[in-house]
Amino acid sequence: MRVNVLLAGLLALAAGLGAYRATTGPSERLLVIDDADLVRTTASGMRTVEALTLPPNAGGPAGVSASLPIAGAAQLNGLIGRGVAHGFDGFVYENRDRDHSTLQSSQFPALTFLRYGPKLVQRHRDYGLAQDIALPVPLIGNSSTALTGRPQWRSQTRAAMTSHRGTMAAASHYQANAIYFYPEHQDHDAVDMFPANWPYVVTSQGSSGSDQPFLMSAAMTLAAFRPDTWAALERGGLVAPTLQMILRRNLLGVNGRADYLSNVAHPVVFHGKRLRPERMIAQAAAMLPDTIPPMVRLTVEEEDFGDRAGLAGLSERLFSTPSAIARLWRGPQYERSLTVSAGDTVDPNGRELTFHWFVVTGDASIEPIGDKGDTARLTLQWQDAVDIPSFPPDELAQRRVSRVDIAVVADNGANLSAPAMISVAFPTHQQRSYTPDAQGKMHLSSIDYNAVARSAPFDPVLFWSAPWVDHLEYDAAGQAVAIRRQEGQKSLRISPDGAVAGGRVRHMLPRQISTEMELTYEIVPQD
Structure with a gap:
């Protein structure tokens, strides 16, 4: 196992990578890995680095630059200065567009930046959609790119949703404390082109650079957790789900539980002007280890969506993953149903859970089954595409949608969880x-x-x-x-x-x- 942990004084190796634009600074923290450092895990097929040690902060600032073009810098620096926030030790930032839209080490001097070595760069493993490389430490990453060639043009998020490999990787990263940010780039304009809604990534409204406010807000939010809370999140694989919950809970227009348990908090794509980073930082800083919410885990118990349907005989089961299930309505039926259970969801502190099921997009009937409310029968009827209003400050008044999204949120009495999602996409082009x-x-x-x-x-x-x-x-x-x-x-x-x-x-x-x-x-x- 070879892992190169570099500080600014060893930038010659980073400069030699060719595809990267090396940046310098008195306290820049770099982690460089290459193909020889990676081993394949037997459980998921992902590749990882064993016994990874992150570089220490070489005496530089522990917080963020006051020049950040987003609110929250002074608030976070105060928390770190008083020793109540764990800061930037313990997680990594990965840029996957070769510094096209990247966090700046001058603004985040205490953050560790991940770089790939020559062999991985040569194979373009550093670029685009994050797939089968997962580090054993929490990570946030981004790729402000899209697939623009016809006919398979799509955002990186839609690319992940429409390939088995991409879907499995997104779900695996989410459970391994990693979350990525991608722009929607023409997938969410006059027409919503996404076949599903999920919590595995954050998709920003717009194109290149629209992910920046989300990256900054996410990095500061992760740094704001108390040391003991952070340790519990990392140990329980709950960094990404908890970050998703905090982002959604503090969006503009989400001012209470009722708003969170509605479509207001769970769009498929997020507008950067809805972010309220100061509230995100405050909620992270106030969270105690015994109030961490769980990750909702779903299983399909019964359904009438099949493996072969329609004239082409294609599967209606787009994907079934722990926190997101997606189906495609191919058959001739007017009415369909699924029975879905969240009974495998476990609170990290053993708290008793209740569950909230609600429609985010489209129309569906939700019938709870049993006393615990962890299972529900979902009934849907054929739905033509509809124009739904956009949430301010989205400049587009409305967009056309051909999908039903149903959210499941767990409640442990102290915090609501990130949603798990069940989606059904309709072929309304017919x-x-x-x-x-x-x-x-x-x-x-x-x-x-x-x-x-x-x-x-x-x-x-x-x-x-x-x-x-x-x-x-x-x-x-x-x-x-x-x-x-x-x-x-x-x-x-x-x-x-x-x-x-x-x-x-x-x-x-x-x-x-x-x-x-x-x-x-x-x-x-x-x-």
């Missing part, structure tokens, strides 16, 4: 019509799949378009008997099992993701 039968049950009557012709936005990683409209026919008992497909002037009658005159319909997606992601079909002869 135009669906549902009509009631004689018994009043809603049936899918038609789907216009031609999103490309209508210029309807959709994520080609998750969804697709097709140049036809399907009309469904039912018998008197409400059973589907045929699909009548209209494609231009061509009409085709298909049985529910895919049979047509002379063969069977086989639907196919292209092997490579394209902007259109157009579904096609062919008629194959019957055996």
Whole structure:
């Protein structure tokens, strides 16, 4: 195991990394790791550094610069000066955009900055979305970047949500005391493009640099904890969840428990002007070890979302992780349900827990099950995209959303937890019509799949378009008997099992993701 712990006097090695812009200062704290320092953990597949020792502060300031362009510097410096805050010892900052949008060591002289060695830089492991490298110390990081090439353009947050590897890494970091900050960059403008809401990262409204006030607020908040509280947070893997709770609890417009237990505190993207860092610092400084809230852990006990649904036969289960569950509504049903339990949630101090379930976005019915309130049956009906108001000071009055988000918050009597989230995304780029039968049950009557012709936005990683409209026919008992497909002037009658005159319909997606992601079909002869 080789870990290089460097102070400012050893900047020659850092300068030799090439991709980095080395900064100097009398007390700069650098931690440099390279590929040979990393070992793979058996539990999660993450790579880590064993027995990591952070560099000491070489006699420089213990607090932050008074020139910080954000409130809270004097407040934090006073706490550190009186010895009631643990300060910047014990956690690390990682920049993943090669200093494009980075904290400055001159403003945070006591903070340890993580750098990657030449081999990791050569493989671009220092850039973009944080994935399978996790340190055994608390960490905050950022990458003020996005994937801008078509057709898979997306923010780093959406990139993580739409790949198994990215989702698993985000969940693993969250449980390992690490949290990253990314801009939404065109994913949350007139249309909300996110398929889910989760607490694993913080996504800022805007593009490059919009993450800066969040980074500064987060760094100062972590430094404000009492030494004993900080030790308990680190030991319990609760640094990231507690930071998420404090950020949300102190947003502009969140002034009490009722506000926190509502959509006001839990948007999928956060506007920097809603931050109130002085309140965040104060809440962190006041938290005692025996009042630390837990991390909510969810499990799906029952659901009717499946592994194969819709014409393309794709999974509806986007991800199932401890604090976030996401589903995609692909099937023809008008109503769906999940039964979700938070019963695996454990308070770090053994306090008795109660749970709050509430809708953040969209519409859903929540039916608590049992006496403890840790389990609920969630029922949703098909929902077209809607325009929802934005929270001030967001300049955009409203944005279009095609998703339901349900939050679960644990209450230990002293503090409310960060939320866990259950999300269901709807393919509203399809135009669906549902009509009631004689018994009043809603049936899918038609789907216009031609999103490309209508210029309807959709994520080609998750969804697709097709140049036809399907009309469904039912018998008197409400059973589907045929699909009548209209494609231009061509009409085709298909049985529910895919049979047509002379063969069977086989639907196919292209092997490579394209902007259109157009579904096609062919008629194959019957055996």
